Amino acid sequence: MDCVICRRCQPGDSGIAADFIRANEPGKQGFLSIDVSHPTGPRIDIPGLRAAFGERLVVNVPLGRYTAARVGGPADAFLHACSSSELANFVCQLWKLEQPFLILGGGSNVLVSDSGVRGVVVLNRSKGGIRFNLGAEPPTVWAESGVNLASLARRAAARGLSGLEWAAGIPGTLGGAIVGNAGAHGGSIAAQLVLAEILHRGEGMGIGEPAREMWAVDRMEYEYRGSALKGRRGGSLADDKAGTLQSHSCQPWVVVLGAQLKLERSTPEAVQAQMEEFATYRRRTQPSGASIGSMFKNPPADYAGRLIEAAGLKGTRLGGAEISALHANFFINNGKASASDVFNLIRVARERVAEKYGVCLEMEIELVGDWQVKQDISSPPIR
Structure with missing residues (x-):
């Protein structure tokens, strides 16, 4: 996940709809129902920002272009x-x-969301400093958080350094990978991270002066597709394990500025061969084109894609x-999709799997923006 930081919000000013999705609610005839609150949203001081x-x-x-x-709709700034x-x-x-x-x-x-983001979006393109x-044991690489993870994997491969082969097909940035513990093919960022440079504004619920610190990997509290950094996130809709999509309460935020990863010595030929093997597998099993990535986390002892299929x-x-x-855990844009199309398809998939198998799929992606969703889906899904 690449959406990394937000200020600490006050109750009622997040600008994010609290959407509650409940499977199998009586009287909804096959669709998940949604109860939507309508916050006024934060006030954006454009003159002050200018x-x-x-x-x-x-x-x-x-x-949408990003x-x-x-x-995705427009950002205010x-x-x-x-x-x-x-x-x-x-x-x-x-x-x-x-x-x-x-x-x-x-x-x-x-x-x-189609209505965009009420606030400032900061595009992280900090790609220098690699x-x-x-000479270190093990060899390491330092990179800024805006570096493309796949590009970093290819640079390591060219130097005969192993450990990031799994990342060669991941389109996100290093910072997003660190926050969400990105992984594939049995590898993950948690296994490679040594430390990260973190900018934060106080601990707990208080707000202090901004500070830059080096956080060791143990401080990240990594878990499957999650971390302590992701737990501090606010201002986006996120899953709970009871089947509800709702907004986190906002806490002090942190941002990843850069990180050091540990690697292993190998040869360029061996590393590139492993990367090509993974690439061949992805081409055979995953769609190309405009896709968010894996939509849902895999439930214990199963696979989200298998359940949806x-x-x-x-x-x-x-x-x-x-x-x-x-691959049923990938939702694609055929060129004319809206964010609401994707979101409503998420609702259909979650409900159907819950109805048939009693499993509430937990989302791997982040929902950002105002989600003012109608009670029913206006057009039914088609095959």
Whole structure:
């Protein structure tokens, strides 16, 4: 997940609808029901932001071009960070101004609503500062958080360094991978991380002065597709294990500025051969084109894709969104999808699996923005 940071919100000002999805509610005839609250949303001080950021600030920027699924409405305001120092400067100024914001990296594992984001979106393109230390034992690499993870894996392979082969097909950034404990093919960021440079604004529920610290991997409290950093997130809809989609209460936020990863010595030929093997597997089993990535976490001792397929939903379409006929845990944009199309297809998949197997699929992606969802789906899914 690449959406990394937001200010600490006050009750009622998050601008995020509290959407409650409950499977099998009586009287809904096969669709998940949603009870939606309507917060007023935060106030954005555009003049104050312009005074702070000048021409760097752009208003009303469509976010679809920056997300892997190619959907999403506009951000009220938009900043483009080109380095970790610039990213830290933007974040500190936004904290000082008490303006709501989030960070967007590669745009994978995130679904931005059609109404967009009420606040400032900071695009993290801090791609400099990549430093390999071949003399260390084990060898390491330091990179800024905006570095593309797949690109970093290829650079390591060219130097005969193993450990990131699994990441060669992941489109997100290093920062997003660290927050969400990205992984594939049996590997994960948790297994490679040594330490991360963290910018934070106090611990617990209090707000203090911004501080930069080095956090060792143990402090991340990694779990399957989660971490202590992800637990601090707010301002986006997230899953609970009872089958409800609702907004987190906002807490002090942290942002990843950079990280050191440990690697293993090998040869370029061996590492690249393993990467090609993984790539061949992905081409055979996963769809190409505009996709958010894996939609749901795998439940214990099972696979989300298998459950969705067994529920008869492979190839199901709603509007311009489709559950891939190749891998049922991938939802694709056929070129005309809206974020609402994707979201409503998520509802259908969750409900069907819950009805047939009693399993509530927990989302792996993050929902961002205002989700003012109608009580019923206007157009039924088709095959």
